[in-house]
Amino acid sequence: MKKIILLGATGSIGQQTLDVIRANPDSFRLVAMSFGENIELGLKAVHEFKPELVAVKNREIYDQIRLNIPSNCQLTYGHDGLCETAAYHKGEIVVNAVIGSVGLIPTLKAIEAKKTVALANKETLVTAGQIVTDYARKHNVQILPVDSEHSAIFQCLNGEKKESVERLILTASGGSFRDKSRNELKHVTVKEALNHPNWSMGAKITIDSATMMNKGLEVIEAHWLFSVSYDQIDVLLHKESVIHSMVEFHDGSIIAQLGTPDMKIPIQYALTYPNRIPSYESERLDLTKYGQLHFEKIDFDRYRCLKFAFDSGKIGGTMPAVLNAANEVAVNAFLEDKIPFLKIEELVERALEEHAPLFNPTLEDIQEADGRTRQFVQSLIN
Numbered sequence: 001m002k003k004i005i006l007l008g009a010t011g012s013i014g015q016q017t018l019d020v021i022r023a024n025p026d027s028f029r030l031v032a033m034s035f036g037e038n039i040e041l042g043l044k045a046v047h048e049f050k051p052e053l054v055a056v057k058n059r060e061i062y063d064q065i066r067l068n069i070p071s072n073c074q075l076t077y078g079h080d081g082l083c084e085t086a087a088y089h090k091g092e093i094v095v096n097a098v099i100g101s102v103g104l105i106p107t108l109k110a111i112e113a114k115k116t117v118a119l120a121n122k123e124t125l126v127t128a129g130q131i132v133t134d135y136a137r138k139h140n141v142q143i144l145p146v147d148s149e150h151s152a153i154f155q156c157l158n159g160e161k162k163e164s165v166e167r168l169i170l171t172a173s174g175g176s177f178r179d180k181s182r183n184e185l186k187h188v189t190v191k192e193a194l195n196h197p198n199w200s201m202g203a204k205i206t207i208d209s210a211t212m213m214n215k216g217l218e219v220i221e222a223h224w225l226f227s228v229s230y231d232q233i234d235v236l237l238h239k240e241s242v243i244h245s246m247v248e249f250h251d252g253s254i255i256a257q258l259g260t261p262d263m264k265i266p267i268q269y270a271l272t273y274p275n276r277i278p279s280y281e282s283e284r285l286d287l288t289k290y291g292q293l294h295f296e297k298i299d300f301d302r303y304r305c306l307k308f309a310f311d312s313g314k315i316g317g318t319m320p321a322v323l324n325a326a327n328e329v330a331v332n333a334f335l336e337d338k339i340p341f342l343k344i345e346e347l348v349e350r351a352l353e354e355h356a357p358l359f360n361p362t363l364e365d366i367q368e369a370d371g372r373t374r375q376f377v378q379s380l381i382n
């Protein structure tokens with residue numbers, strides 16, 4: 001029985017993690033969880049799974065629910081509460097499914113407490129990849145990818161020697177606007193942007209898919225997870241999202257991982273690794289239904305955010321943290337209908353131009369750069 005801590009239980013990954021736990025009561029037990037502001041879904045999970053510790057986003061939510069939780073459940077709140085939950089002594093594996101760079105410190109706390117980390121929160125590695133991976137090595141803790149592309153690559157690399165790897169090939173669906181020209185992007189709506197062709201996901205990552213920033217963040221995530229240089233990472237447009245990613249080896253072989261676009265599969269793999277257990281709920285891939293799979297070269301002028309991400313990753317230091325912070329603020333403003341879609345990439349570009357990167361940054365340097373960028377981008381929006 002694996003004891004699980006789930007951060008971000010009310011989100012898209014969080015809810016699918018609960019589906020996996022629910023379907024496998026003999027394999028998993030939820031011992032602690034966090035959620036933000038979604039009281040309805042949060043309380044539902046608390047009453048169903050009966051975790052011993054629960055963290056909510058702030059004191060206000062805490063006050064609203066404290067009389068509605070089971071008496072043997074301890075309730076906490078705020079960023080400190082999230083970190084306390086990440087390090088809860090009875091947990092063995094922490095699924096980090098919160099959104100944004102707010103997930104960084106809880107990841108470090110989980111590592112410090114020697115928990116295996118099943119990482120969905122890609123912003124953790126984008127913001128502070130060097131610090132997080134060094135910390136995991138120091139504490140002898142494994143970071144297992146949940147993100148579908150990284151889970152695919154992790155599976156393709158199983159049993160292989162690192163020296164044999166020629167390149168990683170991340171597949172990209174192209175997102176909700178893949179069939180639109182840049183000119184047509186000028187007037188797209190939030191509702192259209194949220195309509196991902198293949199995956200059902202939270203709002204922020206769905207917009208990131210539409211700008212291709214998601215793939216950019218994933219390139220940086222892959223660099224840190226698999227210790228490969230940026231020149232060894234390629235992105236390939238693959239509109240069906242059936243091949244979740246591939247690895248090319250230096251003998252010319254390419255190994256790919258395939259499956260239906262269902263996050264429960266990589267979530268479950270991270271929870272059971274190195275074993276596999278049957279997943280009865282996920283639809284099986286029937287390639288005859290597709291008939292054909294399509295692949296196209298990426299146009300970096302069309303998907304400028306992907307170019308920004310490669311460039312920021314190569315520069316390194318505080319640059320990827322700035323890329324991420326600017327993107328978080330810009331996407332939020334787009335979701336609130338305050339800026340048009342194409343303004344997202346423009347704001348990210350402005351933030352990158354403005355920033356003089358610091359190399360070998362401390363955690364404080366990164367937090368400073370993150371905070372300053374948020375203010376800068378917010379001031380441009382205002």
Ligand SMILES: NC(=O)C1=CN([C@@H]2O[C@H](COP(=O)(O)OP(=O)(O)OC[C@H]3O[C@@H](n4cnc5c(N)ncnc54)[C@H](OP(=O)(O)O)[C@@H]3O)[C@@H](O)[C@H]2O)C=CC1
Pocket residue numbers: 007008009010011012013014034035036037038039042057082096097098099100102120121122123146147148199200201202203204205263
């Ligand atoms: N969704 C997917 O299919 C995939 C997601 N990912 C990655 O996984 C992560 C989660 O994505 P997704 O599930 O889509 O996101 P969602 O927006 O659906 O969920 C985010 C979760 O984080 C909580 N949360 C938000 N802000 C805070 C905060 N300030 N403090 C504490 N908790 C907070 C939310 O709580 P509440 O809603 O209660 O306010 C919710 O539980 C992201 O990093 C994303 O890139 C990676 C691959 C696929």
Ligand SMILES: CC(=O)[C@@H](O)[C@H](O)COP(=O)(O)O
Pocket residue numbers: 147148149171172173174175199205208209210214215263
């Ligand atoms: C499910 C998952 O891992 C997402 O990150 C997904 O990859 C989004 O798809 P695209 O970014 O390829 O549109």
Ligand SMILES: [Mn+2]
Pocket residue numbers: 147148149218
């Ligand atoms: Mn992904």
